[in-house]
Amino acid sequence: MKPSKSVLFMINNLAKGGAERVVERLSKGFKGYRKLVVTLENVVDYRPDAEVVCINSPPALSLLRKLVNAPLRYFKLLAVKRRFAPDYSISLLEPLNFYNLITRGKDKVILSFHFNYTQDFLKSPFLGKGITRGFLKLVYRILIRALYGRADALVSCSWGVARDLVENFKLREDKLKVIYNPLFLDEIGVMSCEPLGEHEGIFEGPVIVNVGRLTKQKGQWYLLRVFRELKMAFPDLRLLILGEGELKGYLVSLSRALGLRTFLWDEGSSVSGGYDVYFLGFQRNPFKFMVRSKLFAFPSLWEGLPNVLIEAMACGLPVISADCRSGPREILAPGTDLGRQAEGVEFAPYGVLMPPFDGEFRGSEEPLDFRERMWVEVLGRLLMDEALRRGYSERGRLRAKDFDIDSVVRQWEELFASLDGER
Numbered sequence: 001m002k003p004s005k006s007v008l009f010m011i012n013n014l015a016k017g018g019a020e021r022v023v024e025r026l027s028k029g030f031k032g033y034r035k036l037v038v039t040l041e042n043v044v045d046y047r048p049d050a051e052v053v054c055i056n057s058p059p060a061l062s063l064l065r066k067l068v069n070a071p072l073r074y075f076k077l078l079a080v081k082r083r084f085a086p087d088y089s090i091s092l093l094e095p096l097n098f099y100n101l102i103t104r105g106k107d108k109v110i111l112s113f114h115f116n117y118t119q120d121f122l123k124s125p126f127l128g129k130g131i132t133r134g135f136l137k138l139v140y141r142i143l144i145r146a147l148y149g150r151a152d153a154l155v156s157c158s159w160g161v162a163r164d165l166v167e168n169f170k171l172r173e174d175k176l177k178v179i180y181n182p183l184f185l186d187e188i189g190v191m192s193c194e195p196l197g198e199h200e201g202i203f204e205g206p207v208i209v210n211v212g213r214l215t216k217q218k219g220q221w222y223l224l225r226v227f228r229e230l231k232m233a234f235p236d237l238r239l240l241i242l243g244e245g246e247l248k249g250y251l252v253s254l255s256r257a258l259g260l261r262t263f264l265w266d267e268g269s270s271v272s273g274g275y276d277v278y279f280l281g282f283q284r285n286p287f288k289f290m291v292r293s294k295l296f297a298f299p300s301l302w303e304g305l306p307n308v309l310i311e312a313m314a315c316g317l318p319v320i321s322a323d324c325r326s327g328p329r330e331i332l333a334p335g336t337d338l339g340r341q342a343e344g345v346e347f348a349p350y351g352v353l354m355p356p357f358d359g360e361f362r363g364s365e366e367p368l369d370f371r372e373r374m375w376v377e378v379l380g381r382l383l384m385d386e387a388l389r390r391g392y393s394e395r396g397r398l399r400a401k402d403f404d405i406d407s408v409v410r411q412w413e414e415l416f417a418s419l420d421g422e423r
Contacts, residue, residue, distance in 0.1 A: 005416070006034035008086035008107070009050070010077070010096040012059070013043035016213070016244070016282050018181065018307045019092045019114040022157075024048045025182045026090075029409040036084050038077065040096070045282075053080060066136070078103045088416055090155075098143055101151055108419045111148055112155040114181075115304035116325050118168050144169045152419050155179050158305035159338050160326020177415060181307050182408035185400060188314050192291040199280070199289070201273030205236035206383060209293040209317070211286050211308045212300070214245030214279075219299040219322065221247075221254055222357055224277065225368060226375045228258045231276065233380055239277045240293065242286050250361075252279060257364035290315040294389070295382055299375075301359050303327040309351075310403050313396030318382060318389045319351035320375070329353060331399070345378055350399045351392060352378055 007030055009023050014037070027035050027048035035050035041058040055076040057069055077099050081089065089107045091100035097111040144165075148154065154176045156162035162178055165171045196203070208227065212218040220241060227239045239260075241251075248264075255262040255277045263271060265281040283289065286308075290296065296312035298321040305327040312319055313331075321328040323342040330338055333348035346353040355371050362369075368376070382389055401407075 005032075005087045006036070006084065008081065008084055008089045009035070009037045009048070010089065010091040010100050011037065011039055012093055012096065013039050013041045014046045014048070014052070015043040016045045018304070020046050021307060022114070022181050023092060025184060025405060026409070026412070028184070029182060029405040030412070034084075036080075036086070038080050040073070045284075055080070073099055074102065081105055081107065088419070094140065097148065101147055108152040108416070110153045110155055110415070110419075111151045112157070113161050113165060113304070114157045116161055116164050116302055117144070118164050119302040119325060141169070144171070149175060151175075153177060153415055155415070157181050158327050158330050160330060161304050163339070164326070179411045179415070180403050180408060181305055181310075182405040183307070183310055183314060183400065183403045185314055185404050188287050188311060191285045192287040192315055194285060194288045196288060196292070198271050201271060202238060202240060202275075202278055202289075203292050204273040205238050206234065207238045207240050207289075207293040208295045208297050208379065209240045209242070209290055209312075210297050210299075211242045211290070211312070212298075213243045214241075214247040214251055216247065216359070217301055217303075218243070218245075219301050219357055219359070220251055221361060222299045222372060222375070223297055224251065224255050224258060224260070225362065225364075226372050226379065227277070228260060229368060229372075229376045230379055230383075231260070234383060237383070238275070240289060241277070241279050242281070242283045242289060244282045248279070254364060255279075259364075287311065287315055290317055293317060295320060295379065297375075297379065298322065298328065299357060300324050300328075301357060305330070310400050313350065314400035316393040316397055318392035319396060320378060320382065321351060321353060322356050323353040324356045345374055350395050352382070354378065 011020060011023050014020050023037060024046040027050040037048050037050050037052045039054045042054040057073050081103050086107045088110060089100050090110045090112060091097045092112050092114060100109050100111060149172055156176055156178050159178055162176045166173045210220060210223055231237055252262055252264050260276040262277045263275040264279045290312055296317040296319045298309055300322055302324050309319060309321060309328060309331050323329055332351035332353055342353040342355050354374060357371055
């Protein structure tokens, strides 16, 4: 029997990223729907449970190229919508929120937001450089304020992202709905049991793990500086970083300048237990590494809702995180004032929140600042206090259940039902 409802997902690509993984998971969670994923460029690291159509219109940095791309994208996406005839069109990230809105037909248009627009999107390289950047920042501010409220629904991945949209872009609070990003907890459990293979030697000593793109946003240079100090008290300690990105060269150079024996996945060396820091690149299964680690450290400068923080908790990892905007506080301290940030060490119900970092790059010779010294102290305490780690591990697993796919899909279907009643 032909399913009665259809869902169109619109996203730039299916590369390694949080929003891209959300598309994959929602496509698998929406049972009994016709599903289609349309992308602007043919980059595929995740495999959704849906047909994928690429319109071959990758991003451009020049203003002229962007202006040429705009009508081409419009007509290609309009053709996809007319052919597929979706009941619900869900767009993730820019510029597809804009195109979803202007290609609206009989479909219910749902715009979703996955990062803090003031701190992340308006500083993104997607907007180009120089005059182009200034022009597009102004254009998007106007578009978001003037047009996005006309969508049938606005879905934010966190309350922090929603607050930014209301306060800084004047979107209507009553139009915004917060639906957290989904996890497949059963799948994480199965994948975490997979063997490590050649990577077993890494875990001959205690391991602190970080998972995230090697970009300024993720702040991994702080973790390297903190780790060197920790090594003085814990000589067998290792740091494992999973991810790729434009700061790879800088981070590896810093690690070696700090005197840390550093393994880099693409240098051709074989993995052994003789290193202090391991850069293993993107791993399709990070969970088998997480579940064998002692702690998860997250020094990000800004976020939307960090999926990886919840995944670490699902693996039973105690979490220490910078209390950046936005997401970590919602996850680790949901009963607190979500508008404030930690000024000192905060042992929250589901993890440890730390004052946010200042975002300044620092070299190997510069002394640790007061925030970094706090991290050294708290990480050291967590490494030594097994009871504290065990408590966070148990409570973290329980908290992760709030983000399970079944709960999230129910919220989406409630939204669909409310939209069907409106139009």
